[in-house]
Amino acid sequence: MSSFDPPSNIELQGWGPNLWPPFTQIATATTPKRAVAGNGALLMFDDGPPLIDAISSWWVTLHGHSNPVIAKAISLQAEALEQVIFADFTHPQAENLAHRLSQKTGLSRLFFSDNGSTAVEVALKIACQWWYNKEEPRHQIIAFNGAYHGDTFGSMAVGERNLFSAPFENMLFPVSRLPWPSTWWEDNNLDKKEKDVLSQLEKLLTVPTAAVILEPLVQGAGGMAMVRNEFLQRLEKIVRQAGALLIADEVLTGFGRCGKLFAFQRAKLKPDLISLSKGLTGGFLPMGVTMASENIFQAFTGEDPKHTLWHGHSFTANPLGCAAANASLDLLEKNPELFEDFESRHRPLLQELSKHPKVKRPRLKGTIAAFDLDVEGTKGYLNDTGKALKRHVIEAGVFIRPLGDIVYLLPPLCITDSQLEHCYDSIRKGLDMM
Numbered sequence: 001m002s003s004f005d006p007p008s009n010i011e012l013q014g015w016g017p018n019l020w021p022p023f024t025q026i027a028t029a030t031t032p033k034r035a036v037a038g039n040g041a042l043l044m045f046d047d048g049p050p051l052i053d054a055i056s057s058w059w060v061t062l063h064g065h066s067n068p069v070i071a072k073a074i075s076l077q078a079e080a081l082e083q084v085i086f087a088d089f090t091h092p093q094a095e096n097l098a099h100r101l102s103q104k105t106g107l108s109r110l111f112f113s114d115n116g117s118t119a120v121e122v123a124l125k126i127a128c129q130w131w132y133n134k135e136e137p138r139h140q141i142i143a144f145n146g147a148y149h150g151d152t153f154g155s156m157a158v159g160e161r162n163l164f165s166a167p168f169e170n171m172l173f174p175v176s177r178l179p180w181p182s183t184w185w186e187d188n189n190l191d192k193k194e195k196d197v198l199s200q201l202e203k204l205l206t207v208p209t210a211a212v213i214l215e216p217l218v219q220g221a222g223g224m225a226m227v228r229n230e231f232l233q234r235l236e237k238i239v240r241q242a243g244a245l246l247i248a249d250e251v252l253t254g255f256g257r258c259g260k261l262f263a264f265q266r267a268k269l270k271p272d273l274i275s276l277s278k279g280l281t282g283g284f285l286p287m288g289v290t291m292a293s294e295n296i297f298q299a300f301t302g303e304d305p306k307h308t309l310w311h312g313h314s315f316t317a318n319p320l321g322c323a324a325a326n327a328s329l330d331l332l333e334k335n336p337e338l339f340e341d342f343e344s345r346h347r348p349l350l351q352e353l354s355k356h357p358k359v360k361r362p363r364l365k366g367t368i369a370a371f372d373l374d375v376e377g378t379k380g381y382l383n384d385t386g387k388a389l390k391r392h393v394i395e396a397g398v399f400i401r402p403l404g405d406i407v408y409l410l411p412p413l414c415i416t417d418s419q420l421e422h423c424y425d426s427i428r429k430g431l432d433m434m
Ligand SMILES: *Cc1c(COP(=O)(O)O)cnc(C)c1O
Pocket: 115, 116, 117, 118, 120, 148, 149, 150, 151, 215, 220, 221, 249, 250, 251, 252, 253, 277, 278
């Protein structure tokens, strides 16, 4: 045996000697199940019953697992052209996707990268270089408490600083912060919360600011924290007056998750830059895009090489990813009611569940339903009550993954009514056992 034999307790966790899973402390993790197939909202395993994937496999699976339309599009593309360098060549799938997304977002330029974090990195780099190219360099970036923008250094810098970013704290660039005035059903302190944030924003903006970055309508990893349209509209007005750019990180909220194709449309915003990933390919393949307005793009054109965006990834505009994204858009266009009407499917079920004494701050936006667990002890990500609930709910056949004491459902659009009801029933029974 080699000199790096793992301690046996780690092998006992079932991950084996070679895997290093994300966001997981392997020494205390539960044994993973081995997934072998997926169909619609269901995940199948080599052992034991199937589970309803009530969180879309980390928020990516949009139309359901192994959707045949997307699977076929990828397969056809793989047989025609699997990959091509995108600096010297273009290809039809990329052109088609860029055309469609620019029509849908109103932002004419599309820059490809590989995932949500890189889509945010690119937005930040474009925003900062835009000011540099205009020879009015601005350095302040404003972001929100509770934000999550990804795990690379730049996206980590704009996200909430916490346990996850602590080892790198002195390597992250400075960011100015504002509270996120999140709200829920029957919240009655909202006007004051929002007003306080907006006046803090006005103060911060007295320093020349490159960009304000936010997750429109719903902060995801920060706890499914939802804000009102009106707040975002007032914020945008103030940002515009200061001449700063507005970056919408729609990595989670895009592609129907919030009840419109994009959350910025529901909130009636006009961002300058938009980051997209997760649902972009229907959840089939990793791909990110950053949409930019023509006004921004123009500052990157011209003879001077220093005006170029010197950024790119090996797999830029991967044709398989583009084919999946185009097929996913076809599906969204064909049945928009699947995302537009999802909120009305959640509502009566969440209303009923919110009568449970352990359910606090119920909230709902499009396909995303969430509440806080009424817990004792430490609040937040490290609270164990969510983990206990997760175990009960999985036993009932539903996969959830609470964010500490915050429980949410974010199912694929294809979930059936009876599957969705079963999700709520399982949570209710789990809460009763605690
Ligand atoms: C998940 C997420 C990211 C990061 O995307 P990855 O593909 O995991 O790198 C960025 N922003 C938001 C809002 C997200 O939810």
